[in-house]
Amino acid sequence: MPVKNFFATRWGIIGVGTIIGILAPLLQKLGNPGNMGICVACFERDISGALGLHRADVVQYMRPEIIGFVLGSLIAAYIFKEFRPRVGSSPIVRFVLGAFAMIGALVFLGCPWRTLLRLAGGDGNAILGLLGLIFGIWIGTLFLKNGYNLGRTQPTHTTAGWMLPLIMLGFLVLMIVFPQIPNEAKSGVLFYSLKGPGAMHAPLFVALIIGLGVGFLAQRSRFCTMGAIRDAVLFGQTHLLSGFISLILFAFLTNLVLGQFKPGFAGQPVAHTQHVWNFAGMALAGLAFALAGGCPGRQLFLSGEGDGDAAIFVLGMIVGAGFSHNFGLASSPNGVGPYGIPAMVIGFLVCLFIGFTMRKKAV
Amino acid sequence: MATTVDARGLSCPQPVIMTLDAIKKGKDKEIIVFVDTDTSKENVTRAAESQGCRVKDVSPEKEGYRITITKD
16 A cells, blocks of 8 residues: 555645644735735736736746745655656646636636735625635536546656756756846846736745745645535535635734735725625636636646646646736726626636537446 | 446645545445546545444555445
């Protein structure tokens, strides 16, 4: 029998949720934006901006947390002999789902992780986001019950599994070669925000080390915020959900201790109060995550253990962020962007098309 | 006779859906599930146990695991 993985037990997943719940508000205290200690969607959007894929000058920063998530997972996967390079399960579909997941998330202004952190910080708008997320995932489970699947992966060369970790390593090298220069919007090839959330960040190495730690633990525990809701709805299983709940609880307690809990709807950091669109944005993101088999964090951790299809989803999200800001789809604290609503309609149609048509039984 | 479920190459939650299907619909007392990742191994084992089944054996096989489940 293989050695039992402690992190895959109930206490293991609760422990990991607790650690993330404490570290995320701490990162906020150390400089990250409000209720955004860790937000996978927001941070990938900032990376997209740092690379100049969009020119929204308030959200451009190469976030070391994301780099750490992938590399931490890679390290864990190698130590525990779980690195399995694999590709070939509908990569282009995953790319499209990643792009629309990002478009939906940026209408709400946050991924499932940030939904929980916003709730834990007292942002009432996140209640609508959470309800939307649950609704979107519920639609996804209906497709899953009717045979929806993305097909099988194939084992492949180790090199293929290393591609996203190497890209992340490359991003880190760029950050070190072209470090932020005070009052300069550009350093070498990288863009750095001078104001807005992109200008708020914890020190590079602290963020990187916390990212590595979370990546390591999440790889071991299979922590997934979408899976938490999906498994509860689909199978009545509460394993992942217990990690999800411990994250909210401990983030709430940490916020109380750090004086970061401020209940209300109006004037919340990086948030708007348009309830319908908060709900709809996260519903679209939730559906896309459910169809792609993992929340944005989980996609990074899977990429670290060699899953080339999850890596394509990540790239879809980064490119989707480019579209979001270039096309005016992303919301701002003033509300939805000029083309945010039609983009969501298209996103839902695309997800439904994928869900209805990809129902061939796995062979 | 045993029902065989080949969930190799399939990502979450397909292996669990297929295993639960086999537990609920299959007539055989024994179900053998093939998976190729540790995550799937843990998920399938957890799901089978939640249905009151017994996981008789988990053995490494080629690029993955062979999980033997028995229904009571």
